Amino acid sequence: MRPLTLKRLLWTCGLLAVVLLGCVVLALKLGAVPISVTDLMWDLGRVAVGGSDPLPSEYSMIVFDLRLPRILLGILVGASLSVAGASFQALLRNPLADPFVLGVSSGAALGSILAMIVVPQLALLTPLGAFLGAIATIAAVYFLGRREGQLDSSTLLLGGIISASFLSAIIMFLMTTLAGRDLRGMVFWLMGDLSTPVSAGLRWILTVGLFAGVGAIYTTAADLNLLLSGEREAIHLGVDVTRVKLVVYVSASLLTALAVSASGAIGYVGLLVPHAMRLLFGSDYRLLIPASALGGAIVIVLADTLARTIVAPTELPVGAMTAMAGAPVFIYLLRRGTR
Amino acid sequence: MKFNQAMPGAHAGSGKKFRKLRVVVLRAGMSLLFWFLCGAPVMPQTPVAPSTAGLATTAPAFQVFTDEVGRRVEIPAEVKHVVSLAPNLTEIVFDLGDADRLAGDTDFCDYPDEASKKPHVGGPINPNLEQIVSLKPSLILATKSINRRETVDALAHIGLPVYVTDPHSVDAMIASVEHLGAVLHAEKAAAPLAGELRARLADLDRRLAGTTPSRVLFVVWSAPLISIGRDTFIADALRHARAQSVVDTAAEWPHVNLEEIVRLQPEFLVFASAHAGDTQHEIEALRTRPGWRDLDAMRRGNIVVISEAINRPAPRMVDAIEQLARALHSDSFASRSPQLAAAANISLEDCSCAR
Amino acid sequence: MSAPETSEQKLGEPPKHGRTEPLNVEQASFAYSASARSTPTFTLAATTFQAHERELVAILGPNASGKSTLLQLIAGTIAPLSGRVELDGQETSRLDPRIRAQRIAVVQQESPVVFPALAGDYVLQGRHPYGQGLRLASKEDIAIAENALAQVGAQHLAGRRMAELSGGEKQRVILARALAQQPRLILLDEPTLHLDIGAQVELLECLRELAEEHRYAVVIVTHELALTAEFADQVVLLQHGRCLRVGSPAAVYQRELLEQVFEAPLDVEPGPAGRPRVNLRARRRQDAT
Numbered sequence: 001m002r003p004l005t006l007k008r009l010l011w012t013c014g015l016l017a018v019v020l021l022g023c024v025v026l027a028l029k030l031g032a033v034p035i036s037v038t039d040l041m042w043d044l045g046r047v048a049v050g051g052s053d054p055l056p057s058e059y060s061m062i063v064f065d066l067r068l069p070r071i072l073l074g075i076l077v078g079a080s081l082s083v084a085g086a087s088f089q090a091l092l093r094n095p096l097a098d099p100f101v102l103g104v105s106s107g108a109a110l111g112s113i114l115a116m117i118v119v120p121q122l123a124l125l126t127p128l129g130a131f132l133g134a135i136a137t138i139a140a141v142y143f144l145g146r147r148e149g150q151l152d153s154s155t156l157l158l159g160g161i162i163s164a165s166f167l168s169a170i171i172m173f174l175m176t177t178l179a180g181r182d183l184r185g186m187v188f189w190l191m192g193d194l195s196t197p198v199s200a201g202l203r204w205i206l207t208v209g210l211f212a213g214v215g216a217i218y219t220t221a222a223d224l225n226l227l228l229s230g231e232r233e234a235i236h237l238g239v240d241v242t243r244v245k246l247v248v249y250v251s252a253s254l255l256t257a258l259a260v261s262a263s264g265a266i267g268y269v270g271l272l273v274p275h276a277m278r279l280l281f282g283s284d285y286r287l288l289i290p291a292s293a294l295g296g297a298i299v300i301v302l303a304d305t306l307a308r309t310i311v312a313p314t315e316l317p318v319g320a321m322t323a324m325a326g327a328p329v330f331i332y333l334l335r336r337g338t339r
Numbered sequence: 340m341k342f343n344q345a346m347p348g349a350h351a352g353s354g355k356k357f358r359k360l361r362v363v364v365l366r367a368g369m370s371l372l373f374w375f376l377c378g379a380p381v382m383p384q385t386p387v388a389p390s391t392a393g394l395a396t397t398a399p400a401f402q403v404f405t406d407e408v409g410r411r412v413e414i415p416a417e418v419k420h421v422v423s424l425a426p427n428l429t430e431i432v433f434d435l436g437d438a439d440r441l442a443g444d445t446d447f448c449d450y451p452d453e454a455s456k457k458p459h460v461g462g463p464i465n466p467n468l469e470q471i472v473s474l475k476p477s478l479i480l481a482t483k484s485i486n487r488r489e490t491v492d493a494l495a496h497i498g499l500p501v502y503v504t505d506p507h508s509v510d511a512m513i514a515s516v517e518h519l520g521a522v523l524h525a526e527k528a529a530a531p532l533a534g535e536l537r538a539r540l541a542d543l544d545r546r547l548a549g550t551t552p553s554r555v556l557f558v559v560w561s562a563p564l565i566s567i568g569r570d571t572f573i574a575d576a577l578r579h580a581r582a583q584s585v586v587d588t589a590a591e592w593p594h595v596n597l598e599e600i601v602r603l604q605p606e607f608l609v610f611a612s613a614h615a616g617d618t619q620h621e622i623e624a625l626r627t628r629p630g631w632r633d634l635d636a637m638r639r640g641n642i643v644v645i646s647e648a649i650n651r652p653a654p655r656m657v658d659a660i661e662q663l664a665r666a667l668h669s670d671s672f673a674s675r676s677p678q679l680a681a682a683a684n685i686s687l688e689d690c691s692c693a694r
Numbered sequence: 695m696s697a698p699e700t701s702e703q704k705l706g707e708p709p710k711h712g713r714t715e716p717l718n719v720e721q722a723s724f725a726y727s728a729s730a731r732s733t734p735t736f737t738l739a740a741t742t743f744q745a746h747e748r749e750l751v752a753i754l755g756p757n758a759s760g761k762s763t764l765l766q767l768i769a770g771t772i773a774p775l776s777g778r779v780e781l782d783g784q785e786t787s788r789l790d791p792r793i794r795a796q797r798i799a800v801v802q803q804e805s806p807v808v809f810p811a812l813a814g815d816y817v818l819q820g821r822h823p824y825g826q827g828l829r830l831a832s833k834e835d836i837a838i839a840e841n842a843l844a845q846v847g848a849q850h851l852a853g854r855r856m857a858e859l860s861g862g863e864k865q866r867v868i869l870a871r872a873l874a875q876q877p878r879l880i881l882l883d884e885p886t887l888h889l890d891i892g893a894q895v896e897l898l899e900c901l902r903e904l905a906e907e908h909r910y911a912v913v914i915v916t917h918e919l920a921l922t923a924e925f926a927d928q929v930v931l932l933q934h935g936r937c938l939r940v941g942s943p944a945a946v947y948q949r950e951l952l953e954q955v956f957e958a959p960l961d962v963e964p965g966p967a968g969r970p971r972v973n974l975r976a977r978r979r980q981d982a983t
Contacts, residue, residue: 001814001815001818001836001839001840001852001853002814002853003814003815003818003830003831003836004830004831005830005831006830009830031469033469033470033472033473062469062472062473065496065497065498066468066469066497067469093808094808095808095809176594195465195468195493196489196490196492196493197492197493197496219827222822222825222827222828222829225815225819226819226822228808228809228811229807229811229816229819232800233800233802235791236769236771236795236798236800236802237795237819237820237822237823237875238791238792238793238794238795238796238822238823239791239822240791278809278810282810283809283810283811284815286828286829286830308467308469312467312470313459313460313461313466313467313469313470314446314461314462314467315465315467
């Protein structure tokens, strides 16, 4: 018998963190403008230590003002979406659940847009709108997905697809009828786009939200393992199922909302990263949650790097990259059946 | 009965080393995170004019302008490199004679030919910010109707001055020429150019005084049918050519219902195109389509194809206005002045009005 | 009242509190209804019985007789409408869920597995009520889990995937998980449903031995007449939500009663060791003549 040990947990997270660091360095190096790695390391070291002498070259402006914040944003978004996906998969006991597939991303997007329309001057309220949209959508999908009191896989996915289409239609309607508004940038954002920098206030909200959300979900990690065996069994083993479900739904919706309000609806990350981590490291949520967070960060950093270099200087939205890679993998998983 | 080999307690020694490494990694990560959160860019916020230290210090390092959307922009006294993010702005820069200072433009900047040879920074909607920065711009030019607000904000956020134009009328376009002249310190070229454009428009007004405005449909795209709103510069250009768009709406690029156009029955259909030949094919194809074939203008052949310069708020637009005016009100141009013809640079094959 | 069990207690030690009849069901009743005002769609009438240590009690009845409802009342997931359901003197439905999980283990048909799980990890889940936070398995937890697997003769299955196990093997692993909870009372809901006859007998023999050795009280919900007759110490006979009789198999297995409850032609005759033997009396064409 080889249950999860603290040592294995830390080593796996450490390994993934190292891989992430490598990806970050790679992402800093690559781009429309070439950067030398040695200068980069020197400057990164200076920043980490805390020295902030003005570095006069353009390349450092590129690296520190454009690329690094974008990469760090990508890490936050990737981690949020992956953990949200892993959580939905546990709650709904369905490996094909993720914020995008369930329509939660679309709900968050609609919430953001409505917030932008109703209170354009308060940009910081956009995540709140996104959160309300996300919660409303997951509640709707949950109730749509119930059949005879139990959650049914196919009904649930159908509910998600229907919600996503419906919400997208509303978004399109709003965008075409609101003539005077400058919602053109919305199209990019809807596809999932990391190229527009985020205000400092929103960054704080994102970071705090990520740690709070992942932390809250992690406190229920052991309970989630039991929930996977079935709700009744979990109740009989002393799990407060109602509380766990509430905490995890709200936290996962929060994580989705924050990611969407920062970078739009990036798809397939929440679906495929937990799945890959499960294949590599097993289904134990005490390991899966941190592994998914780190794995999601890695995937988004790599996808975003690809998006900005593949047809440089033109940039593809990062959501397009994840969809192009993710959709075929998703279909493959569907056909292979859930393991 | 075997116990698990890898027990947590059995590796206390390596656990300590482990913890130290964890602390170092954590500390590095936290400092990076705080840096990210506080958003302190390593560069100073406003770019200091380079190598002006030797010069007399009476001239200020930079001047403050207010751009056409009301933003406060600090522009260095010496503008070495300019990056244009819209085709019409590129044209204006060339017209002001500052082509050598233009360090980069967009993929779509195709007029004049030299513009397409300049380094490109991507499309107007999603230019590559890194590419822009690598060109070391002292000033970036943008326009509200094509560029995204997020792009302008992003560039301003990292300390690069961006001047945004927003012309909604032909007069505003001429004013933009003057503004850009001031900003680029090219007033010597801007003033005469603006004067000439205004003179030509005034001349046109005189010639067309007393004629009734023609009711036209300006076709931006035929499938789906997209026309122009009343507040666009194209609508204003039409007015200078004594034409009135039958589509009257506040939306900039309205999708119009063809049935509504049939009801309104415009006198002329106006197309703008770079290649007259292709447009002719398109029009031929439309002749037989339902809806289109019910338009009097289509049946009678009252179709005007003008230069696509009408789509860009740049000096060339006036050429297109004159072209359109001639096509719609040829009577007013009976006595053609050679000066007008030369300045307008009309080529008759562009104007296909088969009656 | 009695202190909750701690992890120091090993399997095999007598429980610290002394009652020999841990489970006391007294006039417990329940009713399901679609809404507060509509008439109940199903009721369980007042039922009374006790389960003793080392005793196998069978709740016997055909489908829709109220067995599952009674099981849930005992497990504490629903509260009785009237009467009491007590474990060691405390109402099961009012126990803290954590404490309840340390005292009552429920073995149900396994829900379909969607994610791969190892049998060993599955059994370790039984230690959940004793842990805190992340609940990374301690040495004792692992020992208890391995012991539990050994008790059901499934120690070789520890590293195998649940999805790969046969019905009987899975049932044993599920039982091991229940044992890992170190309960006072083990409840099983139709445990023999998907097993072949050999596996059924094995399971019940195993339960007998465990109950004897560790002083569990075992309550099995079932509709198997023959197995109940052979293994149960006490039978609670239900039909349409009513408890018709409580007693030893010999006392409860009366031909007319069983025929009426199960609506099948049956023969009851005394068997070895005082246990009744039930035979199906199939109608043959000769009987008609």
